Amino acid sequence: MADSTSSMPVGTTGAGGGNMLRITGLNTGLDIDAMVKKMLTADQTKVDNAKQQQQLIQWRQEAYQSIISDVKDLQSAYFDITNSSNYLLSSNSYNNMTATSSDAAMVSGKASSSASVGTYKILVKQLAQNADLTGSKMSVSSGSSTKLSELGLSTGDNISLDLVYNNGGTTGSKTVTFAVKDSSTIQDLADAIKNQTNGDVTARFNELTNQFSIQTSATGSSSTLSITDTTEKYNDEDTKDILNALGISEDKTATAVEGKDALVAIKEANSNDYIVSKQSSNNFTVNGVTYSISDVNSTNSDISESNTGESISVDTTTDNPVSISVTQDTSKVHDLVSNFLDKYNKLVDEIRDKLTEKKDYDYQPLTSTQESSMSDTDITNWNNKAKQGILRSDDNLQKMLDDLTNAFVSPVKDSDGNNVSTFYFGSIGSNSIGIDTSSEVADAGNVTITDDTKFAEALQNNADAIMKLFTATSDSTDTSTKFNQSGIFQRINQILTNNVGSIGSTYNTAILTKYANIQDDYSISGGSGTGTLPDQIYQKQLIIDQLTDKMSTDQTKYYNQFTELETAMEKLNAQQSTLSAYFS
Incomplete structure (x- = not known):
């Protein structure tokens, strides 16, 4: 009699493989694994087709991503505002004029496209200054980090300064208040003045001279500043106010202080005359040339506000004008x-x-079975052919x-x-x-x-x-x-x-980027989304999973049917053995 357990070895071949206990046809003499595999051919074909369709979408996604990367390279190279040398949208990129100074430490220059080629010369009589109140030298121990307590203030005192100013055309009236703490320093007070006037008025302590100053941020004669100290007295015995403590006496605050204009004389290219000009800033543009003046180089030439706009003679024995050479280069x-x-x-x-x-339809994505019989080189060459025409x-x-x-x-x-x-x-x-x-x-x-x-x-x-x-x-x-x-x-x-x-962004809803990279469909059925490539890949995966599950179910069904056949044949064989023994 046959041993029933010997007819049920572990099945490791066939369409499903795995470690399921299978009957391999010892009773029927059938190659059950091969038969099940053939019976699953239709299921396997459906799975392979779905995987091939998904692979095509994935290749399309990769091709899109490659193009997106190249588009971003072009974008970053020529449309990034931080890349000034190659920024195509800046007017400076089309300026073919170059300005070179004979003494850039004193006067530097830049030329726009409207400047004329040639040599310009400039004399500086006076630099533009802001409206400034500077105190006398103070006897303090730690410079700008000196605590206000050293000036006679203590915790709880409230400094109050009324500022009226014209900062280069911006007028304002502001009461600056400052509550003194144990840790409050002169620098803290300077910061409060700047912050509470939005930078129109600034203050600083010069640690070289030990002087405190308050000034408008803008220069020029239109800039004005007046200060009134409305701070309560320090204590009953002390009648000094905060400005006096900072070295700024009452006579300095009696009237508003004014800034000063820069006074220069410029001889333009192809001209023989120096023309006097008054400028509110030390950085100014005249006829396409921008001058940045840092020092005075004229003492004797007749440069004054009274002859602004007029030509003057230059004392070349004592005054040494700075030359600005403007050249043109379109390269x-x-x-x-x-x-x-x-x-x-x-x-x-x-x-x-x-x-x-063009697409070569003779080359479709390889199935795992096809790849198993090919070399890596052959697989690569085949895939390269299959990817053609993907876009x-x-x-x-x-x-x-x-x-x-x-x-x-x-x-x-x-x-x-x-x-x-x-x-x-x-x-x-x-x-x-x-x-x-x-x-x-x-x-x-x-x-x-x-x-x-x-x-x-x-x-x-x-x-x-x-x-x-x-x-x-x-x-x-x-x-x-x-x-x-x-x-x-x-x-x-x-x-x-x-x-x-935009430059610097990767995950965004721009046309190509969204289509290639963003998945909108996370539904169980795969019926939502906007049709992006990740949506399509996801939807194909749902189909693959469904087909794979069906194939697994069919495989189990077929093996169960053959198991029943094997069991029936085993019983028949046993009965025949019994009868044979009886008649023998």
């Missing part, structure tokens, strides 16, 4: 735009290639590419519908800038400098017009109007932001 702007277009075209090439890449005719990418092309070719208009510049994008016509789209089908969407001479001349002679064409901005909230009124590079920046988000 920097040319290289910036050229380098941007090179990187831009590489991105366009990448997107265009993906949009037009062919993609709507989102085609829309972005169309928008980018349109950003270049659409005229830039002002609020009245007129062109913002006499120059225009293209290569045909005397006012074209020599930058145009490619006429080659293979390079569709590419933008290049087609005429270096035209572009260089436009930069040299009409830098402001070129700047408007590239960087004009719009306050309109209407999308179409804003696009029409924005400069070419402003448009490009907005398109990139719309598709991948």
Whole structure:
């Protein structure tokens, strides 16, 4: 008689594998594992198909993420405001004028695109000053960290100063109050004056001279300051007020103090005359040249407020003017735009290639069974073929590419519908800038400098017009109007932001980023969401799980049926053995 336990070994083959106890057909002589595997072929095919569909979506997601990364590289390289050397939206990027000072420690200069080429000279008679009340030298022990108790104040005293000021055109009247604590210092009082006047009036203790000063932050003769001490007396015996304690006597506060204007004389390029100018700041711009003056270099020349705007003679024996040399070089702007277009075209090439890449339907994602019989190299080569055409005719990418092309070719208009510049994008016509789209089908969407001479001349002679064409901005909230009124590079920046988000952001709802990275569907049925790639991957996984569960159920059912058959055959065999023994 057969041993019933010997006919039930552990099954390790077949469609399911695992460690389930299986009957392997010792009684029937059938290869049950092979038969079950064949019976599960339809189930396995459904699972494989779902996994292949999911793999295609995952490859599409990876391709999207690669393009997003490249778009962000372009965005960071040329539209990041912190990257001043390559920032395409700054007017400074289109300034081809350079200013060099003969004595930058005394006077430095910068030239805008409106400055004239040549040598400028400047004499400084007087620096601009703020309205200032400076006390006499104080006898204190620890400088600005000296406690107010050393000046006769104690905890609980309340300092009160009424300030009336004109800070470079900003007028104000403020009562500054300060409650004295044991730890209160002179610096704490200075901070209170600055903070309570929003920085219009500042105070400082000079640790070199031991003098306390209160002043407007702005310079110039229009700046004024008056102070009234309304602090209660320190104690019954002491009649000093806080300003006296700080060395600022009553005679200094009797009338408002005024700031002073800078007095300079400037000889511009191609001029023989020094013209006297009065400036409210030590940093000022005249005819496209910005001067930053730090010291006086004129003592004898006739520079005074009374002859402002007039020419003067210069005493060259004693006065030594600083020279500012302004030169023009268009190569920097040319290289910036050229380098941007090179990187831009590489991105366009990448997107265009993906949009037009043909799909080879002979190459589908491999199943695990197929991969088991292939080398790693063969698998890689196969997958590369299977990935081809994964983004062919993609709507989102085609829309972005169309928008980018349109950003270049659409005229830039002002609020009245007129062109913002006499120059225009293209290569045909005397006012074209020599930058145009490619006429080659293979390079569709590419933008290049087609005429270096035209572009260089436009930069040299009409830098402001070129700047408007590239960087004009719009306050309109209407999308179409804003696009029409924005400069070419402003448009490009907005398109990139719309598709991948602002610089520095990764998880956002921009068009490409959301589609590639954000899952909205977490439902059990997979019926919600917005159709993003993560949604699609999730929904395919739900199908795979359902099909796998069904396959497992079918496998168990088939093995149970064969187990019943084996059991029946075992009983039949036992009966036959008994009969055989009886008749023998």
